[in-house]
Amino acid sequence: MPRDILLEWVADAEGLIVNNSVAVNEELLQNAPRLKVIAQMAVGYDNVDIEACSKYNIPFGNTPGVLVDATADLAFSLLLCSARRIHEGWDFVRANSWALGHKLSFGIDIAGKTLGIVGMGQIGAAVAQRAKAFGMNVIYYNRNRRHDDDKIGVAYQSFENLLDKSDAIIVLTPLSQETRGLFGREEFRKMKSTAYFINVSRGPVVNTDALVEALQSGEIAYAALDVTDPEPVAQDHPLLKLSNILITPHIGSATVETRTAMAQITVDNLLAGLADRPLAACVNA
Numbered sequence: 001m002p003r004d005i006l007l008e009w010v011a012d013a014e015g016l017i018v019n020n021s022v023a024v025n026e027e028l029l030q031n032a033p034r035l036k037v038i039a040q041m042a043v044g045y046d047n048v049d050i051e052a053c054s055k056y057n058i059p060f061g062n063t064p065g066v067l068v069d070a071t072a073d074l075a076f077s078l079l080l081c082s083a084r085r086i087h088e089g090w091d092f093v094r095a096n097s098w099a100l101g102h103k104l105s106f107g108i109d110i111a112g113k114t115l116g117i118v119g120m121g122q123i124g125a126a127v128a129q130r131a132k133a134f135g136m137n138v139i140y141y142n143r144n145r146r147h148d149d150d151k152i153g154v155a156y157q158s159f160e161n162l163l164d165k166s167d168a169i170i171v172l173t174p175l176s177q178e179t180r181g182l183f184g185r186e187e188f189r190k191m192k193s194t195a196y197f198i199n200v201s202r203g204p205v206v207n208t209d210a211l212v213e214a215l216q217s218g219e220i221a222y223a224a225l226d227v228t229d230p231e232p233v234a235q236d237h238p239l240l241k242l243s244n245i246l247i248t249p250h251i252g253s254a255t256v257e258t259r260t261a262m263a264q265i266t267v268d269n270l271l272a273g274l275a276d277r278p279l280a281a282c283v284n285a
């Protein structure tokens with residue numbers, strides 16, 4: 001929805017459902033004097049000024065919990081698809097290269113490799129569970145060390161050590177002031193030249209120019225991204241000219257079951273807010 005129309009329409013609104021492409025900020029809240037609740041159909045809320053929502057006494061709801069498995073599946077699928085060059089294989093078959101006896105480059109085994117997870121919340125733990133079932137050694141970095149990491153079977157490392165030791169890195173950290181640009185030139189330089197880099201969190205956690213350079217120069221081997229900066233990625237963007245990359249269009253939670261559950265929580269949050277009841281999932285409760 002164009003911003004000017006949104007600003008016009010919220011003037012009368014008591015409830016608002018948004019997704020994370022909408023900037024929920026002072027400007028929007030000032031234009032919405034009757035607003036009682038905002039329900040976002042996403043777990044991440046880096047598009048929202050939470051302090052401003054609280055200042056205007058507006059509860060802001062999100063959809064935690066229900067998208068853990070879907071997002072972990074997507075993250076792990078990106079690792080498997082990159083490691084085994086699934087989409088190159090499909091392009092190869094479609095281009096008749098198989099019949100013509102051409103060669104396709106090999107992938108890598110993931111069993112026995114070290115996976116570094118950056119951001120060890122619920123989704124991180126679910127990715128770790130999958131990785132361990134595939135015979136990977138899992139290390140992680142998180143702002144706070146998890147007290148149950150022994151139970152999950154993952155080893156805490158400093159960020160530097162994780163960059164140095166990982167054969168593949170999966171990024172799951174939320175976007176915040178501390179994580180914006182977390183992966184830049186220096187970080188890619190510290191990774192193995194054989195490393196796979198997978199981002200399922202938010203595009204701006206990565207400096208895109210630095211990633212392009214790292215992939216072009218062979219500083220790292222391969223990237224798989226479900227999120228980009230900006231989104232959608234432009235057709236003429238250098239990322240799309242690389243051969244060692246796989247990009248999906250921000251589909252971490254895009255399964256029928258998960259999106260249905262997210263929609264249900266969103267509507268429940270909205271109705272609760274309109275009825276002055278506490279929201280089931282409220283960020284600024």
Ligand code: DGY
Nearest residue numbers: 020042043044252253
């Ligand atoms: C989320 O819920 O935050 C997903 O990334 C979808 O935007």
